[in-house]
Amino acid sequence: AQTVTQSQPEMSVQEAETVTLSCTYDTSESNYYLFWYKQPPSRQMILVIRQEAYKQQNATENRFSVNFQKAAKSFSLKISDSQLGDTAMYFCAFSRLEYGNKLVFGAGTILRVKS
Amino acid sequence: GAGVSQSPSNKVTEKGKDVELRCDPISGHTALYWYRQSLGQGLEFLIYFQGNSAPDKSGLPSDRFSAERTGGSVSTLTIQRTQQEDSAVYLCASSAQGFPGTQYFGPGTRLLVL
Numbered sequence: 001a002q003t004v005t006q007s008q009p010e011m012s013v014q015e016a017e018t019v020t021l022s023c024t025y026d027t028s029e030s031n032y033y034l035f036w037y038k039q040p041p042s043r044q045m046i047l048v049i050r051q052e053a054y055k056q057q058n059a060t061e062n063r064f065s066v067n068f069q070k071a072a073k074s075f076s077l078k079i080s081d082s083q084l085g086d087t088a089m090y091f092c093a094f095s096r097l098e099y100g101n102k103l104v105f106g107a108g109t110i111l112r113v114k115s
Numbered sequence: 116g117a118g119v120s121q122s123p124s125n126k127v128t129e130k131g132k133d134v135e136l137r138c139d140p141i142s143g144h145t146a147l148y149w150y151r152q153s154l155g156q157g158l159e160f161l162i163y164f165q166g167n168s169a170p171d172k173s174g175l176p177s178d179r180f181s182a183e184r185t186g187g188s189v190s191t192l193t194i195q196r197t198q199q200e201d202s203a204v205y206l207c208a209s210s211a212q213g214f215p216g217t218q219y220f221g222p223g224t225r226l227l228v229l
Contacts (some may be wrong), residue, residue: 005207012118037220042222043204043206043222043223043225044220044221044222044223045206045208045220046220047217047218047219091158101216102148102160102163102171103148103150103158103160103218104160104172105157105159106157107157107214108158
């Protein structure tokens with residue numbers, strides 16, 4: 001079974017600075033998808049960024065980028081120029097290439113952006 | 116357009132009662148998922164529907180849990196004889212296709228069993 005580990009329960013960062021959230025996973029699959037979701041206090045889960053394992057290039061979305069190290073099974077999220085609105089719980093998630101592609105989530109990291 | 120909606124937003128019930136949670140997916144999305152978010156277990160997959168295919172029920176924690184999806188759209192998650200350990204936030208998500216579509220989540224239903 002696949003597992004996703006987020007080793008940082010809580011992180012804080014000053015506004016405008018950069019922060020990196022860690023995620024490791026375990027799988028025997030060679031092709032799969034990895035995601036970072038954000039959950040603000042409103043509870044709405046929002047997709048931040050997605051990475052296909054077969055792509056060597058790291059995904060980027062504006063201020064958000066990932067460092068995908070397939071051999072190390074590591075998938076970290078870097079947030080540049082942090083904003084107060086980035087305050088949320090961040091979940092790393094894994095999906096096999098299978099019917100349904102149900103998500104397996106990590107425990108989450110609470111990120112607080114301070115002014 | 117409208118996102119995934121869920122109702123009720125919050126539900127308080129007494130132990131032993133049955134509850135129904137509703138999910139309206141994004142129009143046109145053929146895949147629908149239910150997840151549970153609890154303090155002790157984190158985020159867990161419960162069930163998956165894709166079109167008219169048989170659902171993947173592999174994540175349902177007990178036979179007290181069931182779900183249906185009518186007309187390929189609205190879904191209802193039913194919990195019978197609720198227990199205190201059922202207290203959690205129940206999240207619904209939909210995607211335009213089962214794979215590898217991005218899942219879009221609703222705001223969830225917070226269930227409290229007293």
